[in-house]
Amino acid sequence: MILHQIRDWDDAYENGGNIPGGDAYPAAWVRPAEAYRAQGNVRLDIPYGTGDRNLYDLFLPSERPRGLMVFVHGGYWVALDKSYWSHLAAGAVGSGWACAMPSYDLCPDVTIAEITAQIGTAITHAAGEVDGPIVLSGHSAGGHLVTAMMCEDSPLPEEVRARLVHVVSISGLHDLRPMLRTARNDLLRLDMGSAEANSPALKCPLPGIRLTTWVGGGERQEFLRQSALLTNIWRGLGAATREVVEPDRHHFNVIDGLGDVRSVLMRTALEVAEGD
Numbered sequence: 001m002i003l004h005q006i007r008d009w010d011d012a013y014e015n016g017g018n019i020p021g022g023d024a025y026p027a028a029w030v031r032p033a034e035a036y037r038a039q040g041n042v043r044l045d046i047p048y049g050t051g052d053r054n055l056y057d058l059f060l061p062s063e064r065p066r067g068l069m070v071f072v073h074g075g076y077w078v079a080l081d082k083s084y085w086s087h088l089a090a091g092a093v094g095s096g097w098a099c100a101m102p103s104y105d106l107c108p109d110v111t112i113a114e115i116t117a118q119i120g121t122a123i124t125h126a127a128g129e130v131d132g133p134i135v136l137s138g139h140s141a142g143g144h145l146v147t148a149m150m151c152e153d154s155p156l157p158e159e160v161r162a163r164l165v166h167v168v169s170i171s172g173l174h175d176l177r178p179m180l181r182t183a184r185n186d187l188l189r190l191d192m193g194s195a196e197a198n199s200p201a202l203k204c205p206l207p208g209i210r211l212t213t214w215v216g217g218g219e220r221q222e223f224l225r226q227s228a229l230l231t232n233i234w235r236g237l238g239a240a241t242r243e244v245v246e247p248d249r250h251h252f253n254v255i256d257g258l259g260d261v262r263s264v265l266m267r268t269a270l271e272v273a274e275g276d
Contacts, residue, residue, distance in 0.1 A: 015220065046129075048124075054103070054104070056082065067270075074140025076188075077112055091260050100123075104145075112190070116148045116198065124157060139254075149164065151204065168212045170258075174200045174227075175202065176190060205238075213231050215254065216250050216251060219254070224245065
């Protein structure tokens, strides 16, 4: 009989140090993101709030958008911004969709609950710029933030919730209680009450919205477990869920498919909105 037990939570949630070549990220994303912004049809730094980081970029197809896709970046709620990920809009734009990418304030300057509210405001603002169905995608901490949008206590207003058809959480963190046992919590400032209150896995999903969790087969076991956890719990609460483990992908390259209109990830993200 094999027993599983975590003794080092920092290692369990450490990605870069456990991936060969992991130290190349996030710098590896900078040049492709810059190149895509330079050649794309994009509106940069649209304000959705009053803070310096309350901005989003909106990438647009040449024709009227078929809908709005929003990508929310990760960084454990403490790092990075929208500028690293612009090239990942290529899949949505190539499919005729608009793609919004917001930045947000970071811990410890704000709480995770405040970040969640900011993302709700950013999505609502972008929804006012683009008509049609809405698909949300997010990576790592961004996966947490987009799944929070389809919880019963979602910060999205009713008119935006009604347009939301699919949430794709890529390597998402859905139960925040393990974060209490990491050194990173010095910045996150979670206690058990706030960890529980901000965990989508401990909430009920809104009806009528599809959930897909997507994770790399080569990821840390905790990210595989976190993805399986949410689909399992929410399926039992009536949500239409799908869990995908993509072979030969790690935490950093698992998002690459968003930049390719032909990828399985991109086709899966948009299929429900396009009637497939």
